Amino acid sequence: MNTQSDRIIFTLKTVHKFLIGVILISLFCACTEHTTTTYEYTFQNPKISFEERATDLIHQMTLGEKVSQMRYDAPEIERLGVPAYNWWNECLHGVARAGEATVFPQGIGMGATWNPTLIHDMGVAVSDEARAKHHKFAKEGKRGIYQGLTFWTPNINIFRDPRWGRGQETYGEDPYLTSRIGVNYIKGLQGDDPKYLKLVATAKHFAVHSGPEKSRHQDNYQVSNRDLYETYLPAFEAAVKEAKVHSIMCAYNRFRDEACCGSNLLLQKILRDDWDFQGYVVSDCWAIADFWEPNRHGLTETAAEAGALAVTSGTDLNCGNVYDPNLKEAVLKELIDESKLDIALKRLFTARFKLGMFDAAEDVKWAQTPYDVVASDKHYQLSEKVARESxxxxxxxxxxxxxxxxxxxxxxxxxxxxxxxxxxxxxxxxxxxxxxxxxxxxxxxxxxxxxxxxxxxxxxxxxILEPIPTSVLKNGDKKGLKGAYFANRSWEGEPALVRNDTAVHFIWMPEKPVKDIQNDEFSVRWTGQIIPKETGSYRIGLKASSGGKIYFNEQLQFEFSDDHEPKTRYFDTELTKGVAYDIKIDYFNYHTDPQAHLVWAKKDQxxxxxxxxxxxxxxxxxxxxxxxxxxxxxxxxxxxxxxxxxxxxxxxxxxxxxxxxxxxxxxxxxxxxxxxxxxxxxxxxxxxxxxxxxxxxxxxxxxxxxxxxxxxxxxxxxxxxxxxxxxxxxxxxxxxxxxxxxxxxxxFKGDPLYAFGHGLSYTNFIYTNLEVSDVVEAQKEIALKVAVTNAGKVDGDEVVQVYITHINSTNDAPIRSLVGFKRIHLKANETKTVDFSITPKLYAQLDEAGNKIYLEGKMSISIGGRQPTADELNNSVATNLVSKVVTIK
The missing domain is CATH 3.40.50.1700 (Glycoside hydrolase family 3 C-terminal domain)
Known part of the structure; x- marks a missing residue:
């Protein structure tokens, strides 16, 4: 470029490129501005943290709106775009009370598998069905009970006494077994996505709770710190620290004079301070009413005081009707500061944001779960596998x-x-x-x-009550009963459908009997006569979900409206052969598992x-x-x-x-x-x-x-x-x-009929070559291994169990404690080496204050397909169990 013209051409090219760059940048900025989403409220922005979104949402609410969102059946806040939400859902052993679902073995059977990995797989399957059902409900505009994503499962209380009727819901009597099954089920339920929860699991009932049922609203339990930390808390601690369970349900009873749902010890010191629990606490249903209602705990005089006590102590959500509207009164009377409500609400709405409830479905991994997973062949096979292993x-x-x-x-x-x-x-x-x-x-x-x-x-x-057969039911000149079906829950107006039902034996799944209803509410009135073929004493009942009542010869026999899963109400009467007795059944449904069964039994058979x-x-x-x-x-x-x-x-x-x-x-x-x-x-x-x-x-x-x-x-x-x-x-x-x-x-110092850990096989297993150090350094892990051989002719599983006993302990230590187990499969004549590592936490002893201590001395370690007997603690020679005494220094 030696000439002036060359310099001019260069300058023009440079300016041209600059102008093109400016234009491109301007176009890019314009396009960016055009595609940037604007939000009316900050909480709607999915790019900020869930906690920030929750805080902003709460900031927009009135006091009345805040209180309304602390009840389990939280109503819609239309002006803020907050849909109604019912927090109550159940999946103890499969999605419950929400119509069709795969039903797995009951909790006690889950514990009997001694297979945490299998129970994790079960949790994945159950949460798949839960997600699929929730999104189907939501698309249909249904946001009622048993349709959400917050599940009040699992029950990890310790089954300390066989008389307890709810023990069937638990995983058994041992804290370690319970914690392993519970942690794996929770992880399967809540999912593994780094951003969104698949669903919220709830560990219940916190704490020191296992009957009696009839006095749970009044009882006040006292236990030593050793029992508290050795038996009643370990499964909850594992749920919080290992499984990151996002919800805890507090129990009905009192513990050390405080109601569990109003306990600073349980809900603040232990749960939040000691364990750093970050989720929310929900009350057991109507447990906070027990604070003040007559002949219950007698802790407060009014509902407003009860609500204030519960929230102040750390119960964020009320299953019941104490918080709304009584918390508003409590704030206005300065029984509680409004900021305490904000703390609880932040925990609650953070959970809803983590579930993806305020975000686009395409952004939430779990929202893509197809409905055909519900009651699928894959889940059927898994249910059968869990049943077999139980x-x-x-x-x-x-x-x-x-x-x-x-x-x-x-x-x-x-x-x-x-x-x-x-x-x-x-x-x-x-x-x-x-x-x-x-x-x-x-x-x-x-x-x-x-x-x-x-x-x-x-x-x-x-x-045993069976469906009343068509042969004894009459409706005019027809066999059966006249059924009038209404598109509301109160038998109002003209029926949407009238037909003759040959028997009242219905599970309406998945279709409801009344077409084109927009929710799950409908009612039925059956009328006709029963004409028995034998004279005698009879029990007549109605097994139904939701609610209903029976009239017999125009006399009301019973009515109910509070059943959450099908239960049977009944009355007893004398019937004469060939005599016609008028019967009227009124049934109404308000949730997603409608069932009605008219049943009877002849009592003197x-x-x-x-x-x-x-x-x-x-x-x-x-x-x-x-x-x-x-x-x-x-x-x-x-x-x-x-x-x-x-x-x-x-x-x-x-x-x-x-x-x-x-x-x-x-x-x-x-x-x-x-x-x-x-x-x-x-x-x-x-x-x-x-x-x-x-x-x-x-x-x-x-x-x-x-x-x-x-x-x-x-x-x-x-x-x-x-x-x-x-x-x-x-x-x-x-x-x-x-x-x-x-x-x-x-x-237990007596002789049991069948011991914890007992179970036979169609083959025989032999244990050999136990390897463990003679001397163990205190507060160090103990490594051990053992060879297990299937010495029979049949393939099979073996549950390898590890127990420890502190010999000559001076502080009332357990007779023995389970510290490890593995369920393994061995073909006939196959041998496998099984490894274990006993952590210091598992072999520590507890002092009176509940603190872990590591005392020098002798400790027996036993490995086998069962517990050791007292005579087998020292170097057992039994074929299905080996033991060794080690020294802790």
Missing amino acids: MVLLKNEDQLLPLSKDITSIAVIGPNANSKQALLGNYHGTPHQFITPLKAIKDKLPNAQINYALGSDVAEGWP DLLSPAIEAAKKSDVVVLCLGLSPNIEGEEMPVLLEGFDKGDRSEITLPKTQIRLLKEIHALGKPTVLVLMNGSALAVNWADENIPAILEAWYPGEFGGKAIADVLFGDYNPAGRLPVTFYKSVENLPDFKSYDMGNRTYKY
């Missing part, structure tokens, strides 16, 4: 089991042989499958003669004789006995011999079943006893006289198939007891005593 073979004398499939005739007898409810337990969903033991055995032996008989009632005064005849003409007898979730469970009105308002006063089989058991045994037939129940049973006579006993719990919708697979050798059982089976209540302390002395395998 089966515990208690006894198998002379190898009666497995039974031959070449049997030509078999008697299947007992009140649980064909019971659907005995599959489900409590807090359950509605399955498409009901595979009872009777059905499964029929399927297993298509060419055999199956002789079925009920044999007995579940308990004296508690007959001879059930025993048909059972004896069935057994006489059979080669083998399978007796399906046990309990029922209809008589053991949460705070029930049931008062029968041996049962007390949901709990039990005796732990034996009911007398009706014992009589059946003895009559069948007297026939001399090969007999297998199958137990279906939610808590330990003192089956002492059966243990002495019946050659084979299988514990099946409440095993879920595929439970009967799992039972039949074990009975006929298609599955080798390997479940282990998560609780001790005692011989009598006389072996136990007072039910209301929460002191752990002489309770559970850790402290």
Whole structure:
């Protein structure tokens, strides 16, 4: 560029490039400004933290709006774009009370698997169904109870006493086993996404809570710090620290004079200060009303004071009606500062933001879950697997089991042989499958003669109710009852549908009977007559969800409106053959699991004789006995011999079943006893006289198939007891005593019927080559390994259990403690080496203050398929267990 013209051309090119750059930058900025989203409120911006969004949202609310969002059924705040939300949902062993869902084994059966990895997989499956159902509900504009993403599960209380009716919901009596099962279930439920929660799990009931049911609204429990920190808190601590559970439910009772939902010790010092819990606390339902209502805790005089006490102590959400509107009064009367409400609300709305409820569905991983996961084949297979792994073979004398499939005739007898409810337990969903033991055995032996008989009632005064058949129902000249269906919950106006129903035996799933309704609310009125074919005493009942009432000969017999899962209300009456009795049933539905069943039983029937005849003409007898979730469970009105308002006063089989058991045994037939129940049973006579006993719990919708697979050798059982089976209540302390002395395998000094950890197999396992250091340095991990060999001819699982005992301990240490376990599979003649690491936290002892201490001395370590006996603590030579004494220095 030596000429002036060259310089001019260069300058023009440079200016041209500059102008093009300016134009491009301007266009880019214009496009950027055009695509930038503007928000009316800061909380709507998904790019800021959940906590900031929650804080901004709360800042926009009035006092009344704040209070309304602290109740479980929080209403819409239309002006802020906050939709209504019901925090109440359940998934104890599958999504519950929300219509169709896969029903897995009850919690106690989950514990009996001793397989945390399997329970994690179960949690993933359950949360898949939960997400799918929630988004379907939301698309339909449904935001009611059992339709959200905050689940009041799991129950990780310690099953310290077999009399507790809700013990079936737990994972057993041991804090370590409970923590391993609980942590894995919570992780499966809450998901692994780094930003969004799949759902919120809730560990309950915090803390020191396990019955009695009938006095839970008044009781005040006192325990030592050692029992508190050794037994009642470890599973909760693990849920908070390891599983990062996002919610805790506080319990009904008082602990050390403070209501659990108003306890500074539990909710502030331990939960938030010591454990750094970052989630929210929800009250058990109507627990805060117990603060002030007559004959309860007597802690406050008014509802406003109760609400203020609960929020100040750390209970953020109220399942009940104390907070709204009483917290507004409490603020205005200066019983509580409004800033305390803001703290609680920040925790609550942070959870909703973490669930992705205020963000676009395409941005939330879990919102893409398809509905076809619900009750899918994959989940069915998993439910069946959990059921199989929960089966515990208690006894198998002379190898009666497995039974031959070449049997030509078999008697299947007992009140649980064909019971659907005995599959489900409590807090359950509605399955498409009901595979009872009777059905499964029929399927297993298509060419055999199956002789079925009920044999007995579940308990004296508690007959088995069956649907009233069409043959005794009349509606004018038609068989059945007239059904008038209304598109509202109050039988108002003209019915949307009138038809003749041949029987009232309905599970409306997934379609409701009234088409085109926009929510789940509808009602039905059935009218007609019952004309019995036999004279006698009858029990007539209505098993229904939501609510209903029955009129018999124009007289109201009962009504109810508070059932959250199908329960049976009933009345007793005398009926005469051929006489027509008017009946009217009013049923209404308000949530997503509508069911109505008109049921009855003739009370004075001879059930025993048909059972004896069935057994006489059979080669083998399978007796399906046990309990029922209809008589053991949460705070029930049931008062029968041996049962007390949901709990039990005796732990034996009911007398009706014992009589059946003895009559069948007297026939001399090969007999297998199958137990279906939610808590330990003192089956002492059966243990002495019946050659084979299988514990099946409440095993879920595929439970009967799992039972039949074990009975006929298609599955080798390997479940282990998560609780001790005692011989009598006389072996136990007072039910209301929460002191752990002489309770559970850790402290019980007597001789149990079946020990915690017990369970037999169709093969034999041998333990050899235990490797562990002779001397252990205090507060260091203890590494150990052992060889396990399947010495039999059948493949199978083994549950390898590790126990420690501090020898000559001077501070009332447990007799022994579980510190490790693994469920492994071994083929016939296969050997595997299994490794464990016992952390200092697990082998530490506790002083009176509950502090961990590491004392020098001797400690026995035992590894096997069961607990060690007292004689096996020093270098055991048993084939299925090895022990070694180490020195802690």
